[in-house]
Amino acid sequence: MKPFETVLVANRGEIACRIIRTLRAMGIRSVAVYSDADRDALHVSLADAAVRLGPATPRESYLNIDAIVAAAATTGADAVHPGYGFLSENEAFARACAAAGLVFVGPGLTALAVMGDKIRGKNHVAESGVPVIPGFSVPGQSDEQLVAAAATVGYPLLIKPSAGGGGKGMLRVDAPGELPDALVTARRVAQGAFGDDTLLLERFIERPRHIEVQVLADAGGTVIHLGERECSLQRRHQKVIEEAPSPLLDPATRARIGEAACQAARSVGYTGAGTVEFLVSDAAPDEFFFMEMNTRLQVEHPVTELVTGLDLVEWQLRIAAGEPLPLTQSEVVLTGHAIEARVYAENPARGFLPGQGTVLSLSEPVGAGIRVDSSLRPGLPISGVYDPMLAKVIAWGADRAEALARLDQALTDTVVLGVHTNVEFLRLLLRNPDVVAGRLDTGLIERSLPGLGLRGTPGQPLPDYLPAAAALFLHARAAELGLWASSSGWRLGLDRxxxxxxxxxxxxxxxxxxxxxxxxxxxxxxxxxxxPARLAPVTNRAHTFACELGGRLEVLQLVVDGPRLWLGQNGFTLDLVRRSRAGQLADRLAGSGRTEGEGAGARPEVRSPMPGTVVAVHLATGDLIVAGQRILTVEAMKMEHHLLAETAGRLTVSVRPGDLVRLDQIVATVATEATEATTPCPPATPVKGDPT
Known part of the structure; x- marks a missing residue:
């Protein structure tokens, strides 16, 4: 029997789509919620009903508790599934649901309260006999007190916000001199993301592996684990590739770490699906330390589903309705191996800065052992307002080698044009010898980046066939438009x-x-x-062309959007902009007044390198500045980026803290004033909480 008649999904993107598909399979009516930015999103069209929450900013939409509860009441929902992120671990939201007579598909209030605070959660499980990482976790500590405690913790250490998760606000500190500024930054990020700037310190474990255990618990007190997931492949504490089971653990350690996870869940009377995260030293794989418990579904839950055959969303719903678990610990069987890759809207060639655009062409993989959890569709706008994860590509195999091979092929078949993605980076990472051998740790990606060979990055020039294919594509389109519509080069005799x-x-x-x-x-x-060159469309494959250049044949995807051309090949994405004659002239004029040496090539415009939020403005309009001064800070995807002046002059700032900015948006300009540039004003008074 279905546990509920109607469930509201209080989330967006691929997780909302994934939950709605399970609701449909169970015969449960689904209700989606959306912001103005998501009016045409895929999860809205998949649901049986949809309710607008408000403007695009999360505070006014997906974090608006009153609006979500009202939407549930209006649509007759019995329960609310929060997905992950946003309000999924919010105790106030769970209380509001209960007050409105709605079932919150998640754990009880005690688990949310204890595990939602990293300091409290760590101290709590330590009292239950679960091993924890050495550190300092006392609530209400000032920066001065944390600096004093750091000497006891030792370096390197890790700063972590007590509230929230997902890597936001986490900073590694290698020496005492780095700590004061790092604490200011971590507090600012934590306050902005979670509304709580409480911090804790932990000893940083060299070459750590991130192992997490999936647990299920019912209202009758039965707790089981479904094995572990290896989540060590991370950038900036953000998981990139996850797999189950871990290639590190032997059966005895798997049983021990699984029981420790169950004990952590029992200690708070946990119900539903949850994840207990551990750090394991690669040098001592039989030792593990509790990090935190995520009281929600995890992004990487599909790999557990593929090796256990269980639908975790279905059992979240059934447990929330009071049903007992369907199996005992001895009946849990892990079959084969599963690996997941997260597809992000980000540009590896520009330092993995988040990207934006519109999906112009889309092809997602299918085949044996392949699963795609996605929110993508052609025509979908990708903004910088929300997390840049677009989809998850998951592969199952009888063993790890087969799963790796299937995932690589699936990523090869993933084509998203109109926005930059990290797909080529994922494919190169999967081929790294250490990844293939299962020698993983959380620092592996950063160490491996220089040698990956990402196309478009310094030292990796673009192969000639890419711009050649773009030019041939433009040339063919000009010919199709006719002789008089555009400059095709036609004339009597050979074309010019x-x-x-x-x-x-x-x-x-x-x-x-x-x-x-x-x-x-x-x-x-x-x-x-x-x-010699030739470009021809590939039959029955949209936007796909074969380009022959000097006897070499390459197959790639091509689509045009105004002056911008998007090219894709085997996961690589490139955008080229056709420069008009006016644009070329403007560039020449802009460069004609510059001299060789310092400042040559500098531009007066200061542009945002990524879509995001302005979190600090360090200087003011009218200030006279020198090249290299920090003007403002933009935050996106759990990363702060400082924007510096490229040239000296008089500053004009066009944004304020809290403003949302687009990729390449002009946020400030510097007007050259040669008579004043030699005596710059000091920086403006820093904003509250800024390290400068």
Whole structure:
């Protein structure tokens, strides 16, 4: 029997879509909620009903408890599933649901209160005999008290917000001199993300592995675990690739860490699905330390589902309705191996800065052992308002090698044009020898980045066939538009050479000349010798073309959006902008007044390198500044980015703290004033809580 008639999903994106699909399979009516930014989102169209919450900002929509409870009452919902993130671990939200007669699909208030505070949770499980990481976790400590305690904890250490999770506000500190500024930054991030700037300190374990255990508990007190997940492949404390089971643990350690997780859950009377996270030293895999408990569904739950055959969302719902667990610990069987890769809207060639755009072309993988949890659809706008995770690609195999191979092929078949993604980075990471061998730790990605060979990054020039294919595509479109609609190069006799100037980045361009000869087309890259070239569509594959350049054949995807061309190949995404004659002239004029040496090539505009939120403005309009001064700080995807002046002059700032900014939006300008630039004003008074 279905446990509820109607369930409201208080979330968005791929997790909302995933929950709605289980509700549909169980015959339960689903209600979606959405912000103005998500009016046309996939989860809205999948649900049986949908209710607008408010404007795009989370505070006015997905974090608006009153609006969500009202939506549930209006639609006749019996229960609310919070997904993960947003209000999923919010005690006040659970209380509001109970007060409105709604079942909160999650644990009880005690578990939310204890485990929602990292300091309290750590101290609580330590009293229950669960091993914890050495550190300092006393509530209400000032920065001065934390600095004093750090000497006892030892370096390197890790600063962690007591509230929240997901890596926000976590900072590694290697020396005492770094700690004061790091504490200010961590408090600011924690206050902005969780409304609580309480911090704790933990000893940083060198070469740690992040192992988490999935638990299920019913209202009758039965608690079981469903094995562990290896989540060690991380960037900036953000998980990238997860797998189950861990290649590190032997059966005896698996049983011990599983029982420790169950004990942590029992200590707070846990009900529902939860995850207990541990750190395990790669040098001593039989030792593990409790980090925290996530009182919700995890992003990486699909790998557990694939190796156990259980639908965790279904059992969250059944447990919330009072049903007992369907199996005992001895009946839990792990079959095969599963690996998940998170697809983010981010640009690896620009330091993994979050991206934005519109999905112009989409192809998602299918096949044996392949699962995709996604919120993508053609035409979907991707903004910088929310977390940049777009989808999860998951592969199951009879063993780890088969799962790795299937996931790599699935990522090869993943095509998203119109927004930059990390798919090529994921494929290169999966081929890293240490990843293949299962030699993992949380610092592996950062150590491996320089040698991965990401296309478009410094030292990795673009292969000629990419700009050549773009130019040939533009040339063919010009011919299709007719002789008089655009400059196709047509004239009596052979067509004249046509030059296409393509911008690769803010500082890099490539010129491609298309020539017509007796035997067909050829292209010249940046005035080099012409090479025979041909571009032809691939039958039955949308936006897919075969490009032949000098006898080399490459298959890639191409789509145009105004002056911007998007190219994709085997997970790699590239956008090129066709420069108009006016644009080329403006660039030449902008550079004509610059001299060689200091300041050459500097631009007066200060642009945001990513979509995000302005969290601090350090200088004011009218200040006279020098090159290199910090102007403002933008935060996105759990990362702060400081924007610096490239040139000296008089400053104009066009944003305020709290403003949302787009990728490449001009946030400030510096007007050159040669007569004043040699005597700059000191920086403006720093905003409250800013380290400068």
């Amino acid at each position: 050479p046509t030059r296409y100037s393509l911008r690769v980045s803010a500082t890099e361009t490539v010129d491609v000349t298309v020539l017509t000869g007796p035997t067909g087309l050829s292209v010249a890259i940046d005035d080099r010798m012409p090479v």
